[in-house]
Amino acid sequence: MKRVDLILSERELDAVIKAIEAAGAPGYSVMRHVTGKGPHGAVSEAMDFSGLGANAHVIVFCEPPLLPRLREGIQPLLDYYGGVAYVSEADPL
Amino acid sequence: MDTSLVLQNLLTPPVLFFFLGVLAVLVGSDLEIPAPLPKLFSLYLLLAIGFKGGLELQHSGVGGPVLPTIAAAVAMSLLVPLYSFAVLRLKLDGFNAAAIAATYGSISAVTFITAESFLETQKLHFDGFMVAALALMESPAIVVGLLLVKLAAPKPAQQRPDPQSMRWGAVLHEALLNSSVFLLVGSLVIGFLVAGSSPHSVEKMLPFTDKLFYGVLSFFLLDMGIVAAQRLTDLRRAGTFLIAFSVLMPLFNALVGALIARALGLDPGNALLFVVLCASASYIAVPAAMRMTVPEANPSFYISTALGLTFPFNIIVGIPLYMALVNKLLPAAA
Numbered sequence: 001m002k003r004v005d006l007i008l009s010e011r012e013l014d015a016v017i018k019a020i021e022a023a024g025a026p027g028y029s030v031m032r033h034v035t036g037k038g039p040h041g042a043v044s045e046a047m048d049f050s051g052l053g054a055n056a057h058v059i060v061f062c063e064p065p066l067l068p069r070l071r072e073g074i075q076p077l078l079d080y081y082g083g084v085a086y087v088s089e090a091d092p093l
Numbered sequence: 094m095d096t097s098l099v100l101q102n103l104l105t106p107p108v109l110f111f112f113l114g115v116l117a118v119l120v121g122s123d124l125e126i127p128a129p130l131p132k133l134f135s136l137y138l139l140l141a142i143g144f145k146g147g148l149e150l151q152h153s154g155v156g157g158p159v160l161p162t163i164a165a166a167v168a169m170s171l172l173v174p175l176y177s178f179a180v181l182r183l184k185l186d187g188f189n190a191a192a193i194a195a196t197y198g199s200i201s202a203v204t205f206i207t208a209e210s211f212l213e214t215q216k217l218h219f220d221g222f223m224v225a226a227l228a229l230m231e232s233p234a235i236v237v238g239l240l241l242v243k244l245a246a247p248k249p250a251q252q253r254p255d256p257q258s259m260r261w262g263a264v265l266h267e268a269l270l271n272s273s274v275f276l277l278v279g280s281l282v283i284g285f286l287v288a289g290s291s292p293h294s295v296e297k298m299l300p301f302t303d304k305l306f307y308g309v310l311s312f313f314l315l316d317m318g319i320v321a322a323q324r325l326t327d328l329r330r331a332g333t334f335l336i337a338f339s340v341l342m343p344l345f346n347a348l349v350g351a352l353i354a355r356a357l358g359l360d361p362g363n364a365l366l367f368v369v370l371c372a373s374a375s376y377i378a379v380p381a382a383m384r385m386t387v388p389e390a391n392p393s394f395y396i397s398t399a400l401g402l403t404f405p406f407n408i409i410v411g412i413p414l415y416m417a418l419v420n421k422l423l424p425a426a427a
Contacts, residue, residue, distance in 0.1 A: 011384055
């Protein structure tokens with residue numbers, strides 16, 4: 001089992017979720033209002049009123065064969081808008 | 094300029110609460126408005142101003158200066174990004190220049206609302222159709238911004254990796270149906286319909302749209318003070334050119350706006366609102382749209398200039414200054 005962690009702007013969350021669903025992932029979890037620091041400085045909720053919110057953290061657990069399809073859908077979005085994604089091993093409890 | 098105008102503007106609760114927000118950041122207070130509240134306040138302000146504008150539009154009708162004023166407003170929102178872009182290209186790349194130009198072509202609803210409050214303190218009349226101008230000035234600049242990127246940005250713009258977001262359908266959807274334009278226009282239409290067909294229901298809405306309005310505006314400006322002060326660091330990073338642009342471009346736009354208002358024969362209240370629309374810059378609708386269409390542009394440039402400098406400048410000094418300009422240029426005002 002693999003775990004994919006994505007950190008991206010909430011603004012692009014819908015597009016990334018679409019790509020995850022299109023890849024056939026069995027499910028995902030989303031944490032909104034993620035703050036921190038990015039290449040353009042602090043990431044905060046200060047501009048939430050304008051629709052430019054903070055970041056989101058998306059976690060996907062999937063089998064290894066799904067990874068290429070996930071990469072194909074998500075990588076162009078991250079390249080264009082920014083954001084990071086990392087894959088790690090996940091062992092069931 | 095009459096300094097009493099500046100003082101009268103400064104000593105109003107919304108402007109003083111704005112200063113309080115700025116002060117909170119400067120002295121390191123832990124004052125913080127929870128994130129959902131400013132969003133709620135901004136939606137409330139758009140709903141209330143749209144609804145009230147619709148009521149007044151029903152009473153005033155669409156004759157006289159209404160259509161020419163709206164047409165002039167839309168023309169300005171197309172024109173301002175073009176000459177702003179030409180100026181910005183002196184120092185910036187095509188992406189950043191286009192995003193900032195679009196920001197200055199669009200408008201700030203909160204500056205408009207603050208100007209309305211100023212007119213009320215001056216007991217000057219203004220009409221509901223100016224809200225229609227406000228609503229219609231928001232979107233064209235976004236479209237012009239994207240055109241500028243397509244036409245004038247460096248070559249890699251032609252090979253951008255996600256053509257999906259550059260499709261006209263997606264851009265027009267964002268420009269015309271973003272939440273602030275949608276709510277403002279929708280509330281305007283509802284106000285217009287209700288004023289004609291169901292006056293008793295207007296009475297029921299008034300405690301919400303009228304009585305709470307000033308307090309909510311003050312609370313929202315408290316948050317804007319905090320956000321604007323937090324942007325001051327970014328502004329320093331933006332450099333002298335952008336800092337000068339954030340003050341001089343609104344002044345130039347105000348002058349052009351005042352001359353157009355004079356040509357249209359607007360009365361002083363409507364003229365001030367027209368000038369404020371021309372001189373303000375968007376920090377709600379356009380930044381969100383630019384993030385989608387021009388992610389290559391640095392958001393700290395177009396947000397910090399519009400919110401960190403132009404917005405405070407307009408609500409503190411700009412509005413009384415523009416009033417003085419209107420009084421000087423409009424024969425009726427004197």
